[in-house]
Amino acid sequence: MNYFNISYFPDYVYIPLYYLIGFIVVAVLMLFVVLFLVLLERKLLGFFTVRVGPNRVGFHGALQTVADAIKLLFKEDIIPLKADKLLFTLSPILVFAPIMTVWAYIPFNGFFAVQNSVVGSLIFLSLLSFPILGILFAGISSANKYSLLGSLRACAQTLCYELPIFISLLSVVILSGSLDLNDIVSAQSINNNCFGWFIIPSLLGFITFYISSVAMMNRVPFDFPEAESEFVGGYHTEYSGMKFAMFFLAEYASMFILCAFMATIFLGGFLSPFGKYISDFLPLSDLIKTPLIFIEQFFWLILKTMVLVVAVIWTRATLPRLRIDRSLEFFWKLILPLSILNIFIVCLIKLFMGAR
Amino acid sequence: MVKFFRHIISLIIGYFTIGSNLIKKPVTVFYPEKKKEHKNLRGKISFAEGECKCIACGICKSVCPSKGTIKITTKEDEGSKKVLDELSIDLSQCIQCGNCAENCPTKTLIMTNDYEYSSTDKIDLIIRLRR
Ligand code: SF4
Numbered sequence A: 001m002n003y004f005n006i007s008y009f010p011d012y013v014y015i016p017l018y019y020l021i022g023f024i025v026v027a028v029l030m031l032f033v034v035l036f037l038v039l040l041e042r043k044l045l046g047f048f049t050v051r052v053g054p055n056r057v058g059f060h061g062a063l064q065t066v067a068d069a070i071k072l073l074f075k076e077d078i079i080p081l082k083a084d085k086l087l088f089t090l091s092p093i094l095v096f097a098p099i100m101t102v103w104a105y106i107p108f109n110g111f112f113a114v115q116n117s118v119v120g121s122l123i124f125l126s127l128l129s130f131p132i133l134g135i136l137f138a139g140i141s142s143a144n145k146y147s148l149l150g151s152l153r154a155c156a157q158t159l160c161y162e163l164p165i166f167i168s169l170l171s172v173v174i175l176s177g178s179l180d181l182n183d184i185v186s187a188q189s190i191n192n193n194c195f196g197w198f199i200i201p202s203l204l205g206f207i208t209f210y211i212s213s214v215a216m217m218n219r220v221p222f223d224f225p226e227a228e229s230e231f232v233g234g235y236h237t238e239y240s241g242m243k244f245a246m247f248f249l250a251e252y253a254s255m256f257i258l259c260a261f262m263a264t265i266f267l268g269g270f271l272s273p274f275g276k277y278i279s280d281f282l283p284l285s286d287l288i289k290t291p292l293i294f295i296e297q298f299f300w301l302i303l304k305t306m307v308l309v310v311a312v313i314w315t316r317a318t319l320p321r322l323r324i325d326r327s328l329e330f331f332w333k334l335i336l337p338l339s340i341l342n343i344f345i346v347c348l349i350k351l352f353m354g355a356r
Numbered sequence B: 001m002v003k004f005f006r007h008i009i010s011l012i013i014g015y016f017t018i019g020s021n022l023i024k025k026p027v028t029v030f031y032p033e034k035k036k037e038h039k040n041l042r043g044k045i046s047f048a049e050g051e052c053k054c055i056a057c058g059i060c061k062s063v064c065p066s067k068g069t070i071k072i073t074t075k076e077d078e079g080s081k082k083v084l085d086e087l088s089i090d091l092s093q094c095i096q097c098g099n100c101a102e103n104c105p106t107k108t109l110i111m112t113n114d115y116e117y118s119s120t121d122k123i124d125l126i127i128r129l130r131r
């Protein structure tokens, strides 16, 4: 961010240019991440079920998702006869756009976040509750009973996971005293190693946040909005081609970005777990070291995110889908009280340990 | 409360059971490159090598569950004996049950290991045996 502030251009060129660069960075990163994640998930699921996963296209199936993407691009775009055309077209965009926007708020390293905001974490989670609107519209406009049921389930689920997620975020806010994601990360660097991370005082919060965000990503075991075995594809039953690809992209993008968010607020974000960066020990001049630290911070964030992503995939391989009423019960009767209990614990820690 | 912890423990056990699959060798067989051979495999029906031993008894036709798959026409030879003229099997109707090969008294019909035949023309799928 600060790097770009040294502007040689007048404002009316600089501001659009800045956002254009940010957009391109986010878009390219997202595309690569999603392509990689889909492959990773299929491969890992293969290994978890004693298979090999995709292995035909490219080296050990490395190009499989690229091939899938090309296939989706060239597919015919079908709109059902009785569908509400405007809403039908609008809903993939409503799902996709907020998820793409939130990528701008993650501080990928200490120097670069496309968009800094004093209330970054709040905006992040608020934007991520937007896609439910798109899911609801998709269900209503498809003129299909499966889609409608899927989107209704999604709405019921939204009510139950949003509350624990915000309350768990609150515990982090209490600990760091700020809603700004950059401040949250720097508040975790106090101990100069991984013991300063907020996962330690707020372990319960991490668990509740993690479970709720699995529900937010619409993934197993809380994937009933799109339960394939119950109603075909849920809210995206009628979608094909590019519109389906947007739902698909959004699902994986939100999976990655929520894990990155969790890594940021609970696992120290871009901080190194050893306090000092590896690049610091290299006998190099400061001129080379600074960009190296950029890359290393980025690497740490991606590593932590990947650990969480693999855990999500592992969950998918392990658990069956919960029944809808059991899941609502689970969230209202267990996760919500736990997250409130976590607030008490965190407050006590803050009170007695002072400037943690 | 005890129940709750028991659930959590079983959850952890489940995770590790699945996780232990990571170090196992995949059970996948890479199909087009490697094929699993089996001695009792029921594949495409075929005729035995060598001279035609069919006596036109019609057992194969009567045991075939897919009616109309086997067609037998007969003729009379010099000694006015009924012999086989043509036996045709329509592979597009055959369900590869193996009844005919099992019941053939002269072992004219056999089952092969070939289970992946296909054709763009239905005529190609009719195999014929002539005397
Ligand atoms: S294998 Fe079965 S279905 Fe096929 S010709 Fe023989 S008896 Fe008929």
Ligand code: SF4
Residues within 6 Å of the ligand: B053, B054, B055, B056, B057, B058, B059, B060, B061, B072, B087, B103, B104, B105, B106, B107, B108, B109
């Ligand atoms: S093929 Fe075998 S069973 Fe069929 S008519 Fe000839 S001898 Fe009889």
